[in-house]
Amino acid sequence: MSTSEDADFFADSEESPGEDCAGFGGDLELNPFDGLPFSSRYYKLLKKRKTLPVWKVRSQFEESLVNNQLVVVSATAKSGRSTQVPQWCAEFCLSAQYQHGMVVCTQTNKQQAVDLALRVADEMDVNIGHEVGYTIPMETCCSSDTVLRYYTDDMLLREMMSDPFLEQYGVILIDQAHERTVSTDILLGLLKDILLQRPELRVVLLTLPHMTKKLLRHYGSIPLISLEASPAEVVKSNCSSEDYFLSALRLVLDIHRTKESGDVLVFFASAEEVSRACSILQIESSRLRGKLDQLVPVSLCSSQRELLTEQSSSTKSRNVFLCTQQWEDVWCIPQSVSFVVDTGLQKKMVYNPRVRAYSEVLQPISLCQADIRKQLSAPSGKCFCLYSEDGLTENPPQILESNFTPTALFLKRLEIAGLGQCHFIDRPGDFRGCLTRNNEFAVSPSCFLKPSSGTTHEAARCRGKFQHPEGDHFTLINIYNAFKQSQREPYITPEKWCQNYFLDHSALKTADVIRSQLMNTLNRIELPISEPSFGTKTNTCNIKRALLAGFFMQVARDVDGSGNYFILSHKHMAQVHPFSCYGAQAHKLGLPEWVVFNEYTLSENNCMKTASEISPQMFLQMAPLYYFYNLPPSESKDMLQVLLDSDGCSNCKEKTQTARMSGDANSCATATQSHDRCAIQ
Template sequence: MSEENNPAETAEVCAEDVDCPGEEAFGFGDDLELNQFDGLPFSSRYYKLLKERKTLPVWKLRCEFEEALVSNQLVIVSGTAKTGRSTQIPQWCAELCLSAQYQHGMVVCTQTNRQQAVDLALRVADEMDVNIGHEVGYTIPLETCCSSDTVLRYCTDDMLLREMMSDPFLEHYGAIIIDQAHERTVSTDILLGLLKDILLQRPELRVVVLAVQPMTDKLLKRYGSIPLINLEASCPAEVVHSSSHNKDYFYSALRLVLEIHRAKEDGDVVVFFASDEEARCAQSILQREGTRLGADLGEMVPVVLCPGQGGLLAFLTKQPDSKTSRRVFLSTQQGVDMCWAIESLNFVIDTGVQKKMVYNPRIRANFEVLEPISQCQAGLRKQLSGPTEESQLPAENTPQILESNITPTALFLKRMEIAGLGQCDFIDRPDPEGLMQALEELDYLAALDNDGNLSEIGIIMSEIPLEPQMAKALLASCEFDCVSEMLTIAAMLSAPSCFLKPPAGLSHEAVQCHRKFQHPEGDHFTLINIYNVFRQSQREQYINSEKWCQDYFLDHSALKKAEAIRSELTDTLNRIELPISDPSFGTRTNTLNLKRALLAGFFMQIARDVDGAGNYFILTHKHMAQVHPHSGYGAQSQKLGLPEWVVFHEYTLSENNYMRTVSEMSPQVFIQMAPLYFFYNLPPSESKEILQGLLDPDGNRKRKDEKQKAASLSSEAGSGCAVMPQSYDRCVIQ
């Protein structure tokens, strides 16, 4: 970072009004009446907020941080959100870049949660006395609030990764802050792995990593002699621990809430549950129980703390409506960083467990597990239990890269190799089996060439912000003239589910409403029906689309998000100059072409009803599954029966091993679209033999004879069976 300095461009004084080494060279100086970022006079609110900022724990270490940033490429800061690290450190980095007149770039700060990125950007713009979207902005999926004047930008970690597609060495930035590194998301881990190489290529770049122990210890071992700045935050809240070994942890936590409320002690309560479903269930129970409590205890207001809620920060900082009112915030691990804003928080109840989805690469499916939280997570929740309790918890969060489908990660890293970046230096290397399965899947999708590098199709797939299988299906739709419909399917499956869970007693009405949209060809086609009717309701002046969604038990916000995703995907196809066909949904040709395009991407996800009773055999891993009850086939099965062959979007290991988003497909179309080298690698089964018979009727009879002859020879000679050749033609859609 250059040490050129403009005397007029200086910042606030350090917390203790002492000189920091290097501050003159980097523009760290006395307060001025003019804002150094926009040249306008400071408002009175700026000075009010500045007074509050100086009380934050991080401010005491400002001089130490600035000195470390001047002298080192990489600085690690250990501390929780309550220290003010996520708001102050990015501002100090912006001052550093300003002192160099941005000749090395601007500042970006990553977050693992999109709403957190927005809330922090709004707060920092307020503190810096500038307009949001100008000097301070944010970028989250489907929403950008920035301009050419932006010098400090908050964004989600996955959005910064996507930027690397066009700027692999992140040359647009002079300082990069990786916040919440301890969350160990896939995107954050990849950023940390790639930044190690980028720092070698760009000696002027500054990187700050914000995390908590034991992640900071792991980073120190990884990077060697680099500065570590420790922040400590006071914790006035009383923490009540509900042991994770208690099978009744859910109701134990609710009983603790009621006991606290009956004790009439002041303050709000936060309860950490294992999942969002538990938090919503707890809200319903507490609302019901609250009506039975005496009026003398005051009102109890249960609130689900969901990270995606807009305007949540203002609500959290607001005091309760009355002295007798108590708010009970019901959260999961994703809501931890928002709890710093609850000024009236006095009690934390921690169940000590979490529910998470873990990917099994062998069967290409997720399964839900209930497991204890880590000591790191417990510490973040202000869990100050004794050594006995802590020893029962794992030391750190499990990296998501070890539990996720890493096929999209493999595709991205292959793209980065083309851009000139070296191998990603993973903090924790992905499981070799998962990595091999990811590369195999990319090969099946024709995303790799014969040398294992990205093919032309792979390069185009990496440009599309979708899972590789869906990206391939969208590319295939360009050849089959059904792009408009496939864009809708991709958008609806990328957005949250559009089906609302009906209130108690209205389940039958909801099923009847949803049945009106059902398409006989399957759930993918039903999603197109829903989207098209929703768009029509928006165009009709006399229809209120929100009310229409409510009447049909559909989620308006989910459909609006699908609309935004579809628009983004359309822009992407236009940018890479792929053709977009006119809509022709409902015609026989369009239906067939849509199935072809779907199978071009999802040929690995086919199943056959083996007994006519809805017990489906999945050909890729020989598991049995059933259609999810919310599927259109679930509602139609008694009247119309279930299709024999289906393609599905998602398979989850659960009590009934459900397939979600299921559509009928023809085995003939599957044979046409699936690569032969994938087909012949399918494990042996009756279903495979049926398909093989369709592929080569005469040869199938001959192979049966040869198999019987080989078996008899094998029994006589004691030799094994022959191995199928592995070299076959690739998929029709290249």
């Protein structure tokens, strides 16, 4: 919970008009990072910074950093570790004239990385994008002068593709190590080898007390700098798992009736619960109007950060901030929060490798999460826990609950680049198996926004304008082409256009960036690129062949003509997603018998997302025969076998004969047709 500390620094942003611009002394003191005199604001912030708990261990930390390659700093919320420790590391690198490199500090949340960079630049009295900067997906604000960088953990991993040993950095800080994201766990594993190769490198791990023992076991005898947590007043209010939602709302209203000052922060299990709670509290607030101060529910999300600041500045109302576990580590939660209501539950997406699908599960939060939330009310507030801590454990790290295949492919690339094995803190069980089977991974998030209540029909009407008879993949191309066209419209911005059509502007921007990267790659390897021919029969066929080349394990057949699809690879039944063109306009388009799909999700009524029609002949042409022969027995497989043995699939028959003659079914893993050009849609 590193970045919720000192949020009140920005509350006092006005300098006193008569304050000496030289600070505490009469002589001008120069900033060693940019050579300019310090401003009066620098000294004002420095005075506040020195009151932070982490400053008590500054000397101990700096001594440990000089004498050790690896240092662990264990500190709880509001300690100042995420803002102060990176600055001390920057001073350490400056003292060596950056001969070993600069400083990078990872974050698990992109908005957090941006906010921290802005804040630290202010404290260091330098310009953002120069001495201090940030890099997040699709955006970088750094220059050659940037000595302290805040990165998301996945972006630092991506940088390792071109710089496996991170040789441009002298100090690497891994913040929020306790969150155990996939990227953070990989970094923790790879750094063990990197430290052996680079004795001059320093690594600092910033974490909570719960994680320290595991880190010490993983890395051996290393210095540990610990800060004690401020005690939080905890009120136990046990309730059954069935009525936690209403119990939390009743408790909020009870707190409001006491007329005690302070805002309320409530943790729910999912975004859907947050939306429901917001609607209920708005109704209750109108009933209480005139009797009590106004009760203002605020649903926390990235698009409401400005609203959060605006609402929290009101003195005639009590704000109720409603959030999920994603907001445990966000620094911009106001200091006005005096009460925390914790339902103790969360919804998580857990990957099942057997059926290659994610499912949403409701489960208790971890002991670590419980402590983080308690600290949000410390030291003078109260935390109401609507659960018993007896049932809390440590949740498995994300790397054990995610699709590991993309990670395995990434690590294989690093191994080729010269980096040794990854020393996982918790090793995934299917690590080697991932490297031996064909797979794919998504490169872009969904572009569809979930409509709010009352706009469902309008959103469906807008999606219908883009739907393509060949399937959802072609619908996405229609959407992308329309998005590019909107960028040329003089009377509407792309952002507004996306809003009008219930589309995610950031997702379409991501798709645009990925397309540009693919174009650059093709140009770099001098592969000819054909002119776009979207809509032609040949192009449609080529798109489907390309999809099957990567998604041949994700093929399904409608077994009864009513939309009940049998997935060949694991024999589960599924339906197309309601957003699919086959779901929305099945009465017009008809349901295809065979489809290739991108994703199968157990938690959404066994839905297949992004599906397009294919023919069984095309599937047999593109799927490796070793995969086909290892499919579990089914009626659908028997149908394909008959087709494979008949004259209706001559190319497939040739593949079979070649494989049998050579005695190696793997030799048939590639498609029979070859093309000397790439077509970028």
